[in-house]
Amino acid sequence: MNTESYIIDQLRKFLEHKKLTGFNIILQKPKDDAHGDYACNLAMQLAGSLKKSPKQIAEEIISFIDINPEYIAKVEVAGPGFLNFFRAEENLYKSLQDLLAAGDTYGYSQKMGGKKAQIEFVSANPTGPLTIGHGRGAVFGDTIARLMEAIGYKVIREYYFNNAGRQMRVLGDSVRLRYLELTGDKIQFPEDYYQGEYIIDIAREIYAEYGERLRHEQDITLFKDKAETAIFSDIKNTIRRLGFEFDVFYNERSLYETGKIDAVIDSLTKKGLLEKRDGAFWFLSSKIGFDQDRVFIKSSGEPTYRLPDTAYHIEKIKTGYDLIIDIFGADHIATYPDVLAAVKALGYDTEKIKVLINQFVTLTENGEKVKMSTRKANFITLDELMDEVGVDVTRYFFLMRNINAHLNFDLTLAKTQSDENPVFYIQYAHARICSILRLAEERNVDKSVERRLDMLKENEEINLIKHLISFPAAVESSALSFEPHRLINYLFDLATLFHRFYTVCRVISDDKMLSISRLALIDAVKIIIHNGLHLLGINAPEKM
RNA sequence: GCGCCUGUAGCUCAAUUGGAUAGAGCGUUGGAUUCCGGUUCCAAAGGUUGGGGGUUCGAUUCCCUCCAGGCGUACCA
Secondary structure: OOHHHHHHHHHHHHHHHOOOOOOOOOEEOOOOHHHOOEEEOHHHHHHHHHOOOHHHHHHHHHHHOOOOOOOEEEEEEEOOOEEEEEEOHHHHHHHHHHHHHHHHHOOOOOOOOOOEEEEEOOOOOOOOOOEHHHHHHHHHHHHHHHHHHHOOOEEEEEEEEOOOOHHHHHHHHHHHHHHHHHOOOOOOOOOOOOOOHHHHHHHHHHHHHHOOOOOOOOOOHHHHHHHHHHHHHHHHHHHHHHOOOOOEEEEOHHHHHOOHHHHHHHHHHHOOOEEEEOOEEEEOHHHHOOOOOEEEEOOOOOEOOHHHHHHHHHHHHHHOOOEEEEEEEHHHOOOHHHHHHHHHHOOOOHHHEEEEEEOOEEEEEOOEEEOOOOOOOOOOEHHHHHHHHOHHHHHHHHHOOOOOOOEEEEHHHHHOOOOOOHHHHHHHHHHHHHHHHHHHHHOOOOOOOOOOHHHOOOHHHHHHHHHHOOHHHHHHHHHHOOOHHHHHHHHHHHHHHHHHHHHHOOOOOOOHHHHHHHHHHHHHHHHHHHHHHHHHOOOOOOOO
16 A cells, blocks of 8 residues: 555545545645645535534544554644645655566556547548648547556547548549649649649559550549548558557448448437428437537438438447547537537437547747648648657657647757757656666676665655656546646656756765665666656657 | 637746646756766746636636637538
8 A cells, every 4th residue: 555545545534434425535746845745635625514614624634543654754734724744755665666566567557447448530531641730639649549558448549531522522533633634634723622742643653554544534433542542551651650550440431331320310300300401401409409400411412421420429339438539620629519419319328428629730930830731732741740850759749738729839849859859858868867777787786785765865866756656646647637748747857857866866886785776766767757658659768 | 790729937838627835948147067978957037827807715727708819600521
């Protein structure tokens, strides 16, 4: 047992003794060291129902609970009625020992063990290479997946796409026109067609294979299929470069082929929530609290995205996932409430669905905004970005900000391979540790000497240890709040604490016992930086 | 007009989900290194948390209102 769970245990006994229910015991880590290692506001919470002052209640709690010196060194009442707990130092070293023993598995838990999660993200239709806009969603989604795995979920990464519809027809025809251009025909290339260079590349491949045989081909199917294959293979390569793969590529078409779409239409009609009007079928969302109805099937007979999306989400729920995460860009923000409403109206529990929206990325270079437009093809692709700054920087920059805030991607800073770049700051700490460990090997530091972790008494050492052993809590809070940037901040702070320790404390010295102990400490830092960066999909280099 | 997101130091952003004196990086100014990687460390200056109300022991956080920006608001996805 660690100090934290011991305290919670004791406080729970107090609540039981007083027969109080419905109160949350929250231990927080105070910012100020003078406020101890754990602070609890329980007394303030109880003031209302016990009709006593928080300070009085706090005193009462202290005299009731069992203060075992193995875990707690001291408790104080402070401020408006906080209980401040000071951890027994012994327990600190024991926790550090646990960390070292766990190694690569430290920080991973089975809190959600046995549960299954599905995460749908990227889901870009195969009309062009992934852009920086997709990049944020891709890196975020993969990292959420890693965090879910870290707390015990079995995770499926899923990519949903649609290779039918107007977009794809335009794509096919764009390729056809570029092909005709290669055969020497004069063509007019419409402005709203796909302007990118990659379209010409695909046309070139077709020309190489078929020569001029397709010159009078009116059917665009071949062009469309070739384009889809080429683009998807590109997308998969980009994803692989980013450091992960999808488990499932889900084609929207299968929802039609298996009758899932018709089933939704039938059920909605039976519920009186679908109505034909002006030749189109409307989902009567105004009947269930929305301000307007939405078209599910256009008068042309083609469904809007809302219908298959509804069927798709019902499929997800039926599969039996314990957690279903959708990651969308901000431009899809209006699309999910009515889809979820339709799903719910059909009697499915949408509680398990968590929708995460990522705001847009603005790219700046030398302090100026870089304008991007997909159609005009002056966008920067994700591959080009990785070519410029590398995978580690790409991932770090996409993750370092809260997902619901706009991200300012500073290309100039990202390209800087120096201390200004926060990625290198963390990686440098890791490389520096590896270097010290190598030196210890070279100098044959005597390993037979007993390790005494309790010799680590400097302020810088204590602070470092405290931060190290809070890693599992940092992972868990990052995962449960779906906020990877918390883990980034944790690691940045860890690197700072390490560098501070390094300037004050010499690791390899004449004091063999202390050297061995400090080597263990920096080994612990190495483990945590490695585990933490791994959860973010970022490398922890041994040399830089 | 309506819906969602955002507004915190000169700039880019945090803030333990309602906690104690709002913190980092960059930039500015001034310092530290005989030594394990100076891509390092220390210090100073810098704030009416967009404005105004409210809720309570306590608000950057919750509610209302106004202001500013982004994204939507299609029988496009």
